[in-house]
Amino acid sequence: MARSGVTTSNHRVQPTIIHPVVENIDKQSVKLNATRFPDTACSMFLQTQLNSLNRSSFSNELTVKEVFSDTKDYFVGEEGEHLKSLLDKVGIDLGTVNYRFRMIIVSQIQEGDEVLFFIMTVKEYESLGCVAIDYLDSLFYYKPGKSGVSRGAVYDAVINSYLDYAVTLGYCKSHIFVCSPRDNGSFLFNKRPKDMVIYDQTKLTNWYKKVLDNNKESVESYQQTLPSYFDDCKTIEEFIRNLLVSDLLRDMLIGTLQGVAYEGGKQLIFITLAKKQSSSTSTNQQRIYHSMTESRKSYMDNLERRKLEFDTLEKAKKSTAKIFELLLSETQTNKENSQ
Structure with missing residues (x-):
């Protein structure tokens, strides 16, 4: 997929696309687990919230990491270019629309092996003050262990702590793609247990809705009908920009x-987030780049x-190890190229 420049401070730089080189990892000296991925402000925030579920801490059991976090141009790539061509035909020019794409993973160490069991992708539109939880997928391999914390409580903590984090960045609205x-399909795992x-x-x-009800700090309200800010749009361009934050609304627009005609069955939950004193969304955002995880499509391919x-625990352990091997090898290659 073609990529755009990345905004860092006041400079615009062109990232180098690096593909995984597995041979760069010394498999005898490196333990391929999630703790080796770089910490980011987002992952540390989520990890802290997850640890708070139990006083004994999950620090040696559950790990939250970002395996992608970078700024993208909406109209770069096959889907974006297709939409732009359709808008051009009707004389609509939206200019540049940027967003930050994050892929967040949660894994657990079980009997010495890492098991990936939760993945979430989000998009953050700073210019619109909106974050979108696009895809969320999970498996039932998580084990409460000594903590006694249920799988549902872990999911709840990750989703709501991300919304809490979005509020600290100044975002005031969100939505979840439901x-x-x-047919037992999968969004972010290749085959799931039958x-x-x-x-x-x-x-x-x-x-x-129950997950959102548990967030008394950051969620003011939610609804399944279009929020009032769509009615408040003064131009067609402004209205369409608000549609773009959701893949579902974008697909309806393309249709x-x-x-x-749009085929039903998919839904959105629109969320109004609490307004709190926040840091700037454009600062302290560490760039995490892997060619494998730069999009859901790239990852699933x-x-x-x-x-x-x-589809089995044994396969999940082996697949997790291989995924981490590929991602960590690329991380090491990036470090070597930057020296």
Whole structure:
């Protein structure tokens, strides 16, 4: 996928795309676990909140990390370029629309092996004050262990602590894309256990609402109808920019421009976040780049091509180890090239 420049301070730099070189890792001396990934302000915030669930701390058991965090140009890439061409045909020019894409993972050490069981991707639109939780996927491999903390409580903590973090950056609105996987499909794991219970659309929506109800600090309200700020838009360009923050609304827009009817079944929960004193969204944002995780599509293509599957615990452990090996090798290559 083509990439845009990255804004750092007041300078615009062009990132170098580096592909994984597994041979650069000394497998005898390096333990391939999630703690070796760089800490970021976001991951440390989420880790602290997760640790607070239990006084004994999850520091040696659960790890939260960002495996991608970088600024992107909305109209660079196949989907963005397609939408731009459709807008050009009707005389609409939105200019540049940038967002920060993050991929956040949670893993657990079980009997000496790392198991990846939760992944979430988010997009942050600083110019619109909005964050979008686009995709969230999980497996039932998490074990409470000595902590006694349930899997649901872990999910709740990660989602709500991210919303808390977004508030500290000055974001005032958010939304969650709610879509139940069909036919035991997967959004961020290649194959899932066949005996895993998958919520239907109604149950999944209600589950998200319960999660949001537990956040008394950062969530002021939520709704499933379009918020009033869509009605307040003064131009068609402003209205469309607000649509772009959601892949679902974007796809509906593309369908409208192409004269194709929208197929129902997917939903959004719009969230109003609390307004608090915050730091600037443009500062203290560490760049984490891996070619494998620069998009959901790139990540899933890699899993399928390498046959990294998660339908059994044994496969999940092996796939997790391989994913970490690929990502850590690229991290090491980046360090060597920067020296």
